[in-house]
Amino acid sequence: MRRYVIKRLAQAVGVLWAAYTVSFLVLNWLPGDPVTAMASAGMDSGDVDPARLAALRQEYGFDKPAPVQYAEHLGRAVRGDFGDSVSTGRPVTSTLAGALPQTLQLTGAALLLAVVLGGGLAVPATYTSRRWLRQLLLSLPPLGVSVPTFWVGLLLVETFSFRLHWLPAFGNDGFTGLVLPALTLAVPTGAQIAQVLAKSLLTALGQAYVETARAKGAGRWRVHLRHALRNASLPALTVVGLLVGQLIAGSVVVETVFSRDGLGRVTAAAVTAQDIPLVQGVVVFGALIFVTTNLVIDLVYPLLDPRIVVTSDRKAALA
């Protein structure tokens, strides 16, 4: 078990390094640089003294050859220092730390809602014996996955804020401000959970142990929830791990539509301004959250299914 954890940790570090390196390459390959972007911040073609630009590039170290910049930045990043944002001058780590709680709140609430929505749809859809109801319920997830988040957000704002005046249209203030953005973000996520869970529930219900349980006289509900759902939730859990990444990405759109502060807004602003230190900070940080979540989920598997034993081998063997 310990060897397994160590190995997984090493993999996680590898993923972080790759995220850092790829983002560095992409950002350096782009034409232009953050200093020029900043100098033209007024959106006007005013004159900028080239000597001043050169001095600024030197100050931020953008004048050095790419490999040197890479080595220097990586060295500092390992120690948790991603430098200062070019557009605001604030340290990248404090910018991210300031935005993180808002995004955690949003994605946490969205994930919770998504699990409730997904389970709430998959369980009755597979339980009901009415064909039309099953068809109806099972046709909702593909719809939820395919409508754009942006559109869902605007629709919810239009209805619940502008027309009904129930909830605020923007801001990070309290619980009321969290409802609509979390719901928006939960729609595509919940739909995917529902799809996977419904499919694995149907598979599980055809398994022999379900027959056995029924033969022993277990009621339909009991078979469905205690026996089938428990096994069927494993693939859904794996999906949840992947969806965490999607939730963070989705926060870019949702935080913009609902004018919330958070990692998504920071990301959007950093990319627009070509703020290399901040973008790199966001990429590595996002990768960190993703890697950690998936690591935790891998370690949770044995608790859900006693048949899974983690070994130092690549595969998780069935005992």
Next chain:
Amino acid sequence: MTALSDVRTSRRAALTALVTTSVLLTACGSGGGDSGSGAGQPRSGSTLTFAVGSDAGCVDPQQVASNETVYAVRQIVDSLTDQDPRTGRIVPWLAKSWDVSSDATTFTFHLRPGVTFSDGSKLTAQVVKDNFDAVPKLGALGTLAEGYLSGVKSTTVVDPLTVKVTFGQPNAQFLQATSTHSLGIEASASVKRTPQQRCSDGVIGSGPFVSKQYVQNQSITLAKRTGYAWGSSRWSKKGEAYLDRLVFRVVPEAGVRAGSLQSGQVDAISSVGRANEAALEGGQVTLLCRANPGVVFGLGVNNSRPLLKDVKVRQAILAAVDRKQIADTVFPTGTQPATSVLAHTTPDYTDLSSDLAFDAAKAKSLLEAAGWKAGSDGIRAKDGKKLSLTISWFPNAATNQPALELVQQQLKAVGIDVVLKQGQVSQFATTLQGGDFDLVWGNVTRSDPDILRTSFSTRLANFYRLPATSLDTALSGQAATTDTAKREQLVEEAQKLIVQNAYNVPVVELQTQLAVSKKVHSLDFDSGSRIQLHDTWIG
């Protein structure tokens, strides 16, 4: 009735000042007087909530360039002077008077006594000197302020309330520059801090509002400065502001901004696009708009390119563009086609609409005369070479692409092939500096005609690669004179030379458009088409 006739007189004065263009009626008002109906008596109190589209990430007026954040930070600081948005005249604010040397190199300001900053410290000549001395060290975000003070030799304290600024070269624009938010005066305590600290924590000013809270990407909250008694000479209310609090909320999505205004969650919004106008019409909302002063949106011409060295080709492009069609189809209602290289809200603007009239026949005959004959595909050619040009553009405004697609069609109609080349916003400056472009789409906002010198003098950066001509003499001349009549005449000459030689192809004025709830009164534009909220009240 007296009040009414007063309004009329001032309206007439405004019309005279803006020459003929203001006769064109627009769908939205330019603020001024009363924007709402059934005004009643102005009253103090209330909070104004204003939704803006973005946050510059900085709340130091000397370092902010984006209008969306200037709206808030402008209220925190006072400037030495103010500029009347109708006449362009410079009027007293923190300086009760000033003297400018006849060669426009020395500016002496006599400060108003009794002004204090919100930390209790006094405004003195030394504080102004400290501010101006610190400007060159502001760094990358301070390019506007640095530009205004470029070439400064020294700032000296003559006596506790007199400060003298000396430049190495004539610099007539400096007087107008002292009216901008970029040269707003901050308390010594703020000036001593690093530019980064000032950006993130805000600054202490002497303005009608005091910074209370700044939450990045979320909001800027200001409160009324009690005891404020040194407002600009052009404001109608003396003493403190009417409003108790100002809350600027950052709402990036245009549709959400419009809906929030309609549903009463905010009192005013910025950056209203053409798409949102319909949603706002008919409600309890007034649209306010004003053209940004400065160089209008248009095609910056690289005058050193072989095809564009020929004045006939440039003039043909000038005549082939149907400015009215572009303004009416792409831009917010009320946007005016360019009638000079300067917007009509710029001081010393000259109406050159006859030189900028759409005339496809003239464009064609100019091209014929220059030897460009129509080919079978409709595109003209000379010596086997096609008349094909590239327009470089950057996505810094949603209107850029549709406007340029229209320009492309219009030029094609007279036989000029146009390729649109999109770049990244961050490449704008690099493209201009490098000179690898035929035509480039852009504008520059500045409420002083000296922007023509910055943009078109061959003695400065000369991004548009103009040849040295008598235009340089006119541009340098206007920068070196303090005689307003003479300056106006030189600026007029410069505009004519630029337009008639088609060194630039002016297309459309950039219009700042706000939407304001009808219960908000006297929300007025300043000379830079930004807002001043001292006189604003809710009732």
